[in-house]
Amino acid sequence: MARDRRDHYYHQAKEEGYRSRASFKLKQINEKHKVINRGDSVVDLGAAPGGWLQVAKQLSGGKVLGVDLQRIDPIEGVETIQGDINAESTIKKIIKIVGEKGADVVLCDAAPNLSGNWSYDHARSIELSTSALECAKKILKPKGNFVVKVFQGDMFNDYLDEVKNNFVRVKAYSPQASRSQSAEIYVIGKKFLTAPLRKGDKFVVDIEKLGSSGDGAVLIEGFVVFVKEVEVGEKVRIKIADVKPNFAFADVEERLQKSESH
Numbered sequence: 112m113a114r115d116r117r118d119h120y121y122h123q124a125k126e127e128g129y130r131s132r133a134s135f136k137l138k139q140i141n142e143k144h145k146v147i148n149r150g151d152s153v154v155d156l157g158a159a160p161g162g163w164l165q166v167a168k169q170l171s172g173g174k175v176l177g178v179d180l181q182r183i184d185p186i187e188g189v190e191t192i193q194g195d196i197n198a199e200s201t202i203k204k205i206i207k208i209v210g211e212k213g214a215d216v217v218l219c220d221a222a223p224n225l226s227g228n229w230s231y232d233h234a235r236s237i238e239l240s241t242s243a244l245e246c247a248k249k250i251l252k253p254k255g256n257f258v259v260k261v262f263q264g265d266m267f268n269d270y271l272d273e274v275k276n277n278f279v280r281v282k283a284y285s286p287q288a289s290r291s292q293s294a295e296i297y298v299i300g301k302k303f304l305t306a307p308l309r310k311g312d313k314f315v316v317d318i319e320k321l322g323s324s325g326d327g328a329v330l331i332e333g334f335v336v337f338v339k340e341v342e343v344g345e346k347v348r349i350k351i352a353d354v355k356p357n358f359a360f361a362d363v364e365e366r367l368q369k370s371e372s373h
């Protein structure tokens with residue numbers, strides 16, 4: 112039954128001109144979680160042979176870039192880089208193409224070569240997914256979206272927590288097109304929270320409520336951040352010290368009231 116479904120997607124991919132049946136996984140992920148929107152710039156890590164790139168281009172119509180150790184045969188309107196996602200030189204090339212402002216979406220369907228030893232393969236997969244997250248943190252725009260494949264195992268929950276530290280909403284999802292296969296699952300992070308402040312970025316922060324200079328919590332562009340070394344004044348330079356996903360402004364007010372009463 113499971114095998115039939117895999118074959119079904121294999122034939123459907125051939126019929127519809129997709130390079131791999133993996134294309135249907137991204138389609139199903141996007142139907143359910145709406146990670147790619149029209150006009151988005153998309154970076155796909157571990158993209159060969161290019162099935163996800165084809166779907167990403169159809170969905171976004173924007174700038175699409177694929178990265179892989181293997182060469183990717185050309186796809187119209189899609190740029191490619193042959194390189195390792197762990198290499199700093201690859202990240203530099205990606206930033207050069209997507210621009211300093213970053214990409215709207217980072218995808219990663221990369222997989223290690225499987226050995227057949229479950230725990231070894233799981234560890235390698237976590238290593239690769241961690242590299243993808245590190246890469247996404249360097250190239251995503253604030254509020255950008257992230258999708259990454261992980262082989263399940265005992266380190267999965269820690270990995271999920273790591274993604275939760277960086278995105279507002281995080282879900283694990285298994286699309287029907289992959290349900291029958293091994294232990295793979297996709298982690299979806301929406302609304303990137305911890306975009307680094309780039310040199311020259313200026314934020315006007317409302318720190319009136321802090322009352323005095325010092326550390327505290329403020330709402331910046333809809334994100335609650337804890338800042339260090341702020342000064343009461345007009346424009347302040349801020350340093351993001353910590354970010355709490357799903358932290359409502361009401362919670363901050365509560366914190367401030369508490370600190371005022373002390």
Ligand SMILES: C[S@@+](CC[C@H](N)C(=O)[O-])C[C@H]1O[C@@H](n2cnc3c(N)ncnc32)[C@H](O)[C@@H]1O
Pocket residue numbers: 130131133134156157158159160161162163164178179180181194195196197220221222223239
């Ligand atoms: C399952 S395939 C991706 C299929 C693709 N999503 C598609 O729809 O055609 C996984 C890819 O990850 C790539 N990969 C694995 N480790 C990588 C790394 N460190 N850097 C770049 N690519 C990597 C492999 O070369 C392989 O082509």
